[in-house]
Amino acid sequence: xxxxxxxxxxxxxxxxxxxxxxxxxxxxxxxxxxxxxxxxxxxxxxxxxxxxxxxxxxxxxxxxxxxxxxxxxxxxxxxxxxxxxxxxxxxxxxxxxxxxxxxxxxxxxxxxxxxxxxxxxxxxxxxxxxxxxxxxxxxxxxxxxxxxxxxxxxxxxxxxxxxxxxxxxxxxxxxxxxxxxxxxxxxxxxxxxxxxxxxxxxxxxxxxxxxxxxxxxxxxxxxxxxxxxxxxxxxxxxxxxxxxxxxxxxxxxxxxxxxxxxxxxxxxxxxxxxxxxxxxxxxxxxxxxxxxxxxxxxxxxxxxxxxxxxxxxxxxxxxxxxxxxxxxxxxxxxxxxxxxxxxxxxxxxxxxxxxxxxxxxxxxxxxxxxxxxxxxxxxxxxxxxxxxxxxxxxxxxxxxxxxxxxxxxxxxxxxxxxxxxxxxxxxxxxxxxxxxxxxxxxxxxxxxxxxxxxxxxxxxxxxxxxxxxxxxxxxxxxxxxxxxxxxxxxxxxxxxxxxxxxxxxxxxxxxxxxxxxxxxxxxxxxxxxxxxxxxxxx
Ligand code: ACM
Ligand code: ZN
Numbered sequence: 001x002x003x004x005x006x007x008x009x010x011x012x013x014x015x016x017x018x019x020x021x022x023x024x025x026x027x028x029x030x031x032x033x034x035x036x037x038x039x040x041x042x043x044x045x046x047x048x049x050x051x052x053x054x055x056x057x058x059x060x061x062x063x064x065x066x067x068x069x070x071x072x073x074x075x076x077x078x079x080x081x082x083x084x085x086x087x088x089x090x091x092x093x094x095x096x097x098x099x100x101x102x103x104x105x106x107x108x109x110x111x112x113x114x115x116x117x118x119x120x121x122x123x124x125x126x127x128x129x130x131x132x133x134x135x136x137x138x139x140x141x142x143x144x145x146x147x148x149x150x151x152x153x154x155x156x157x158x159x160x161x162x163x164x165x166x167x168x169x170x171x172x173x174x175x176x177x178x179x180x181x182x183x184x185x186x187x188x189x190x191x192x193x194x195x196x197x198x199x200x201x202x203x204x205x206x207x208x209x210x211x212x213x214x215x216x217x218x219x220x221x222x223x224x225x226x227x228x229x230x231x232x233x234x235x236x237x238x239x240x241x242x243x244x245x246x247x248x249x250x251x252x253x254x255x256x257x258x259x260x261x262x263x264x265x266x267x268x269x270x271x272x273x274x275x276x277x278x279x280x281x282x283x284x285x286x287x288x289x290x291x292x293x294x295x296x297x298x299x300x301x302x303x304x305x306x307x308x309x310x311x312x313x314x315x316x317x318x319x320x321x322x323x324x325x326x327x328x329x330x331x332x333x334x335x336x337x338x339x340x341x342x343x344x345x346x347x348x349x350x351x352x353x354x355x356x357x358x359x360x361x362x363x364x365x366x367x368x369x370x371x372x373x374x375x376x377x378x379x380x381x382x383x384x385x386x387x388x389x390x391x392x393x394x395x396x397x398x399x400x401x402x403x404x405x406x407x408x409x410x411x412x413x414x415x416x417x418x419x420x421x422x423x424x425x426x427x428x429x430x431x432x433x434x435x436x437x438x439x440x441x442x443x444x445x446x447x448x449x450x451x452x453x454x455x456x457x458x459x460x461x462x463x464x465x466x467x468x469x470x471x472x473x474x475x476x477x478x479x480x481x482x483x484x485x486x487x488x489x490x491x492x493x494x495x496x497x498x499x500x501x502x503x504x505x506x507x508x509x510x511x512x513x514x515x516x517x518x519x520x521x522x523x524x525x526x527x528x529x530x531x532x533x534x535x536x537x538x
Contacts, residue, residue, distance in 0.1 A: 134444070437468055
């Protein structure tokens with residue numbers, strides 16, 4: 001029994017081990033040379049070995065019948081064969097082998113033991129993602145690289161990077177310097193949870209230069225991870241409007257939000273805190289296209305996320321420019337005005353060979369292009385998602401109860417993530433192919449450091465990795481938990497602050513509505529908060 005996560009689709013353990021060393025001969029197909037180099041470095045700890053021979057004991061060979069991200073591994077009688085149709089397949093074979101080597105007793109310093117196994121593996125979903133929110137808190141290059149390393153180990157391949165929101169603009173845009181000069185800074189931060197009213201009493205700021213972004217994108221690419229940027233609009237746009245007031249329907253002063261969730265301004269009777277960009281003015285589109293021009297140069301991903309959720313529209317109903325735009329385009333209501341806005345952005349992105357992704361609320365517009373990808377997050381059922389998939393549209397699933405990793409484990413225990421199945425109630429079996437994949441979300445309103453981030457992420461990220469990788473019929477929560485205990489030994493060596501069982505699988509769940517509401521109002525995010533030292537770990 002190994003602690004492998006995600007569990008391979010098919011694996012037979014044959015008993016015993018094969019041994020390899022720095023001098024093991026490697027044969028590779030020229031197309032997989034980079035994969036053979038990677039294997040030599042990661043598994044044998046060897047420099048690139050410029051040796052290729054038919055009688056080698058390690059062989060990395062192309063097999064076009066193996067699925068795009070899949071691989072086959074056979075280890076027996078002192079020989080190791082890795083088959084794949086692309087570098088990504090070899091990359092994932094190496095991730096599996098690294099875990100297998102970790103779980104195998106190693107006795108000789110200069111030899112590596114690999115258990116004798118036969119594995120055939122491939123992912124269920126092509127999109128296996130994690131959203132990381134740096135608009136609430138800026139974590140910086142080293143932390144984002146650590147997250148990318150951990151994602152790669154678990155075969156996740158998409159980082160959805162939430163770079164802008166009301167609370168901060170975190171990416172340099174050369175054409176609009178105030179986006180970071182003003183938009184990346186805020187005077188304070190809410191702490192303790194929704195409706196709590198407390199403040200940290202400290203200024204917060206930070207952003208990535210375009211050079212930083214290029215470095216991080218390249219780092220991700222080396223690990224088979226695509227980064228999808230999210231520039232949130234037309235709502236969650238206060239950090240942009242703070243520097244450029246003309247982006248709103250009314251050109252009035254705007255501040256980068258120094259609170260989360262709006263409780264403080266509501267208490268203060270401050271009416272104008274929650275506003276959207278004006279979709280009536282052409283200058284709004286010019287501005288956004290200018291931002292897009294620079295972002296698409298930084299991120300090679302074929303997707304571009306604009307959020308599109310929770311857009312307040314009262315101002316649009318009174319704005320002469322919005323009203324004029326609606327009349328000119330025969331738009332029946334402000335929902336369709338958001339549809340028009342999204343379609344304008346989608347069209348512009350298509351001219352740059354990018355596909356638009358929006359949160360599912362934005363699918364309620366009657367006029368949205370079906371080429372737009374919807375990301376389903378809302379905790380309640382949304383009929384528009386089914387409608388979108390029936391019309392041939394595609395979706396990414398981030399269902400709140402399973403994939404909102406910022407929520408307390410007391411509200412959403414680990415099994416919510418592991419036992420999640422998108423096909424059935426949410427998406428009809430017939431439309432299964434419309435699901436691009438699954439994505440966990442780490443929003444950071446109440447997470448200002450890596451220790452808390454890691455505790456919210458792990459072990460949920462391991463569960464997500466497995467749900468996205470293997471089909472429902474092949475999953476067992478009990479079996480997963482057994483493997484998880486061993487797998488966490490890897491996290492121990494990396495000093496990852498994962499949540500212990502007592503936290504991630506709490507006994508007394510808040511089932512009754514009233515209890516839940518009381519708790520929600522007080523602080524849904526309170527947790528047993530311990531760092532590694534407090535848990536007695538080195
Ligand atoms: C969201 O959580 N509003 C996408
Ligand atoms: Zn307007």
